Amino acid sequence: MTTANKEVNELIKREYEHGFVTDIEVDTFEPGLNEDVITRLSEIKKEPQFMLEWRLKAYRRWLEMEEPDWAHLGYERIDYNDISYYSAPKRKEDMPQSLDEVDPELLKTYERLGIPLHEHAKLAGVAVDAVFDSVSVATTFKEPLAKAGVIFCSISEAVRDYPELVQKYLGTVVPHTDNFFAGLNAAVFSDGTFVYVPKGVRCPMELSTYFRINAANTGQFERTLIIADEGSYVSYLEGCTAPMRDENQLHAAVVELIALDDAEIKYSTVQNWYPGDENGKGGIYNFVTKRAACIGKNSKVSWTQVETGSAITWKYPSCILRGEGSVGEFYSVALTHNYQQADTGTKMIHLGKNTTSTIISKGISAGKSSNVYRGLVKFGPRAEGARNFTECDSLLIGDQCGAHTFPYIESLNKSAIVEHEATTSKVSDEQMFLCRQRGIDMERAVSMIVNGFCKDVFKELPMEFAVEAGKLLEVSLEGSVG
Amino acid sequence: MLSIKNLHASVEGKEILKGINLEIKAGEVHAIMGPNGSGKSTLAQVLAGNDAFEVTSGSVTMHGEDLLEKATEERARDGVFLAFQYPVEIPGVSNLQFMRTSVNAMRHHRGESEMNAAEFMKMAREISKQVDLDPAFLKRGVNEGFSGGEKKRNEIMQALMLQPKLAILDETDSGLDIDALKVVSDGVNALRAEDRAILMVTHYQRLLDHIVPDFVHVLAEGKIVKSGGRELALELEERGYAWLGIKDDETAASSALSNSAN
Numbered sequence: 062m063t064t065a066n067k068e069v070n071e072l073i074k075r076e077y078e079h080g081f082v083t084d085i086e087v088d089t090f091e092p093g094l095n096e097d098v099i100t101r102l103s104e105i106k107k108e109p110q111f112m113l114e115w116r117l118k119a120y121r122r123w124l125e126m127e128e129p130d131w132a133h134l135g136y137e138r139i140d141y142n143d144i145s146y147y148s149a150p151k152r153k154e155d156m157p158q159s160l161d162e163v164d165p166e167l168l169k170t171y172e173r174l175g176i177p178l179h180e181h182a183k184l185a186g187v188a189v190d191a192v193f194d195s196v197s198v199a200t201t202f203k204e205p206l207a208k209a210g211v212i213f214c215s216i217s218e219a220v221r222d223y224p225e226l227v228q229k230y231l232g233t234v235v236p237h238t239d240n241f242f243a244g245l246n247a248a249v250f251s252d253g254t255f256v257y258v259p260k261g262v263r264c265p266m267e268l269s270t271y272f273r274i275n276a277a278n279t280g281q282f283e284r285t286l287i288i289a290d291e292g293s294y295v296s297y298l299e300g301c302t303a304p305m306r307d308e309n310q311l312h313a314a315v316v317e318l319i320a321l322d323d324a325e326i327k328y329s330t331v332q333n334w335y336p337g338d339e340n341g342k343g344g345i346y347n348f349v350t351k352r353a354a355c356i357g358k359n360s361k362v363s364w365t366q367v368e369t370g371s372a373i374t375w376k377y378p379s380c381i382l383r384g385e386g387s388v389g390e391f392y393s394v395a396l397t398h399n400y401q402q403a404d405t406g407t408k409m410i411h412l413g414k415n416t417t418s419t420i421i422s423k424g425i426s427a428g429k430s431s432n433v434y435r436g437l438v439k440f441g442p443r444a445e446g447a448r449n450f451t452e453c454d455s456l457l458i459g460d461q462c463g464a465h466t467f468p469y470i471e472s473l474n475k476s477a478i479v480e481h482e483a484t485t486s487k488v489s490d491e492q493m494f495l496c497r498q499r500g501i502d503m504e505r506a507v508s509m510i511v512n513g514f515c516k517d518v519f520k521e522l523p524m525e526f527a528v529e530a531g532k533l534l535e536v537s538l539e540g541s542v543g
Numbered sequence: 544m545l546s547i548k549n550l551h552a553s554v555e556g557k558e559i560l561k562g563i564n565l566e567i568k569a570g571e572v573h574a575i576m577g578p579n580g581s582g583k584s585t586l587a588q589v590l591a592g593n594d595a596f597e598v599t600s601g602s603v604t605m606h607g608e609d610l611l612e613k614a615t616e617e618r619a620r621d622g623v624f625l626a627f628q629y630p631v632e633i634p635g636v637s638n639l640q641f642m643r644t645s646v647n648a649m650r651h652h653r654g655e656s657e658m659n660a661a662e663f664m665k666m667a668r669e670i671s672k673q674v675d676l677d678p679a680f681l682k683r684g685v686n687e688g689f690s691g692g693e694k695k696r697n698e699i700m701q702a703l704m705l706q707p708k709l710a711i712l713d714e715t716d717s718g719l720d721i722d723a724l725k726v727v728s729d730g731v732n733a734l735r736a737e738d739r740a741i742l743m744v745t746h747y748q749r750l751l752d753h754i755v756p757d758f759v760h761v762l763a764e765g766k767i768v769k770s771g772g773r774e775l776a777l778e779l780e781e782r783g784y785a786w787l788g789i790k791d792d793e794t795a796a797s798s799a800l801s802n803s804a805n
Contacts, residue, residue: 486634489631490594490595491631492631492633494591494593494594494595494615495627495630495631495633495685496633496641496645497592497614497615497616497619498591498592498615498616498619498623498624498625498627499619499641499642499644499645499648499701499705500616500619500620500645500648500649500652500705501616501644501645501648502616502648503616505644505648509633509636509640509641509644510633510636512635512636513633513634513635513636513684514634514635515635516635517635
């Protein structure tokens, strides 16, 4: 190890700034999973009968499923009966009717996280749905959005208030049979966000959900469903954090996006779940299924993710490009550090004619971490004229981390065109020396080099969050070099 | 201003510098010549503070302060500048961003306020013209896809932006055609000042036709074996390193080359 490397490893120890616990009275289920637990969950949420039946069907199927082990990840088996499936802050009656009725402790929590739940707050152009453990605690700007015809609410509300829409679309993109974690989520999902943008409407503001895990020994199983009707547009961003705890916690979410003719959905994620400490203790297990169906002609879905948190990330935001001329995009920055493990990437399934997709993945590994890109580009027999461009770049910081790339390409159509580029590079001693020789200190230099590496992805983020993402990387790297 | 005493340095356990002694005063231009492997570049790297080299004994002071105990970036902020022989690429980081970060780090160190983007842009445009670089290159990634000549001009441009106290130029002439050599030399000559010292490391005499040094030192096997004025370089060109009992396979070729260029 070079001298620079040693210094770096000392500097690399980062602080996780969202690690506090909110002291609040909660209703929590005893750990354990059975049909009774699911029935109680459904009752608390006052769900219609169809929802309970949907859950139970998923649960029964899940019991027969096996946890996948194909990913490049190592962790101790999860005991699903050790987890509590519901935890929510206590409240007097039902859901809060207005922001004034939200527990001040919760407002303070989100304030500390930099998420304004007051509508006059500085990020005035962003509507926020705040999910705390298993429930949505507040949703801002509902009224102005409703005027534009946009439905933006928690999925629990949607199940009660818009059952036709939910019943029509829920599980159509990610069926409960899809995979083990999606099956579990279908059985026990607690809350999440629902968005419906009607025909021809351009959503007047950015929509955002902020997920916070607070309770110990609890899993978070959120479910998000976004439907963009013909000719509509919506940009949505999610953020997530959790307290520092020595135990691993499970987060198994499902996100479904549906884009009809000429509709566009831009979905951005800044994932900063607690990654565990420098010895690899604690941290969130993030097993997430995200998928978009571009059903309509010329529809477009763009996934942008900045993944810096979680002990384990297992996540492949994908696009099924069914509509003729539909477009799928995936822009990803995944940073792993200490003992973090990430196995992430995307699937672009080209079914329709002239469908196009772009994949730009930037993996950054530091410390003793492992960072995997896994991607599938598939062309169906009817995908005449379809094309994909893929670029996977890995950046290594230090000499004890790993980066792997597993690109899969399957083509059943001879006219399809695939371009694939991949690089692996290191933050080199020479780059560091050049920066330092110009008076730039090590931390600044690393963050500048890493930000440069991620530039193509950051420019896809909504502006307010591009800056945030840059800062997040800075905090996450805290002076690392190789 | 710079005082090097009995400097020994090694890389990966192999001693390269074996007792360098050199005094440089403000306003002077010194040229270090010598065959490949004599330790010229090592001296430049050690002065700038490259961690890859270990100083085993000796001292270096600048303005009376111990230079060797300072970190690389501290030396830079105190005015040590190294124009790299092979500057590395930093993809995705624009030249503009890189230079502005650098200039502001120096300003911050001197207790001055940061330069805003507009002020900086104005200065950068002017200086880029001085070294004949199209201002459009400012938006490109640091050294990304630059030709050899562009890289060298970029290094000199940075020296002009940073106005260092001690400019160390490591083989700044290598790989340049005559026109580019002229541009780079003009840039270096523009750096000459009463309060600034320049230390040029070069294999070939031809650079010294453009940048006339006050002193010439010949480095061989980690030691300065001969010092003199401008005429020493000419004599070397004439007679080759063998004249001083130094082995150098390239000397014959290089002096033949520069003779024909003349």
